Amino acid sequence: MxxxxxxxxxxxxxxxxxxxxxxxxxxxxxxxxxxxxxxxxxxxxxxxxxxxxxxxxxxxxxxxxxxxxxxxxxxxxxxxxxxxxxxxxYPRQLPRIPRLRTRRTAAPPAGVLAALRPQERLILTLRMYEGVAEEQCAALLALPPERVGEICDRACANVLHPARGSARGAGAGPGTPRGGTEAALP
Missing domain, CATH: 1.10.1740 (Rna Polymerase Sigma Factor; Chain: A)
Structure with a gap:
């Protein structure tokens, strides 16, 4: 039935x-x-x-x-x-309203990947953390695969070897490479 x-x-x-x-x-x-x-x-x-x-x-x-x-x-x-x-x-632009000024502003990003630009963070996260293939990542973001590879390589280099002025490389003294704690290479 x-x-x-x-x-x-x-x-x-x-x-x-x-x-x-x-x-x-x-x-x-x-x-x-x-x-x-x-x-x-x-x-x-x-x-x-x-x-x-x-x-x-x-x-x-x-x-x-x-x-x-x-x-x-x-x-x-x-x-x-x-x-x-x-x-x-493309961040949304909010109109200036007096009551919005009294709210606490958001703290700047402080995570591991904070020194990277948003596009670099996105591609590095998809490629390295999520394991998405370069071609799939390129198709998802409507970018050429070569560009995705370049951005991923640059992001990896920036994470592994941050610039001296960044938060991660701030402890570098004279004669020490980027990280501050590593021994200087000859």
Whole structure:
């Protein structure tokens, strides 16, 4: 005997919600870490990263039934990366309202990747932390693969060997290379 359509749709909704809850339980921590690396915030205090994650998960849930054979993690990661790219490269200009001046301003990024530009952080995070192939990263960001490779190489060099004026290389004294604690090379 056929069940009424309403109870079937309720079961489908419950199944969908359960599947999505399982997905979030398994991937939210890694996606939050990715968002934290993108925003260059401290892991303990990362409101921008949490907003990026909430956006990505909300949109993933909205298209959950249409993902069929697609990997939902890849979809959520792509949404996270694209939202970061859009907000970092084209920040929204808020109108000047007197009550906004009384609010505390956001602290500058202080994370591991804070010295990098947003595009460098995005590509370095996708390539090194997430393990996305150069071609996939290029397709996602609409850049040539050679450009993605160049940006990734430059970002790696900047992280491994920060400039003297940066926060990581500030302890360098005369005669010591960039890091401050390494022995000078002949």
């Amino acid at each position: 056929r069940e009424p359509p309403r109870s079937r749709s309720q079961r489908q909704s419950a199944r969908r919600a359960h599947e999505f809850e399982s997905f979030v339980a398994g991937t939210a921590v890694r996606l939050l870490r990715t968002a934290t690396l993108l925003t260059a915030e401290e892991p303990a205090h990362n409101p921008r990263a949490r907003r990026l994650l909430a956006y990505a998960l909300a949109h993933t849930y909205a298209v959950w039934d249409r993902l069929h054979d697609d990997d939902p993690y890849d979809h959520a990661r792509a949404l996270l990366a694209l939202r970061f790219a859009r907000t970092a490269w």
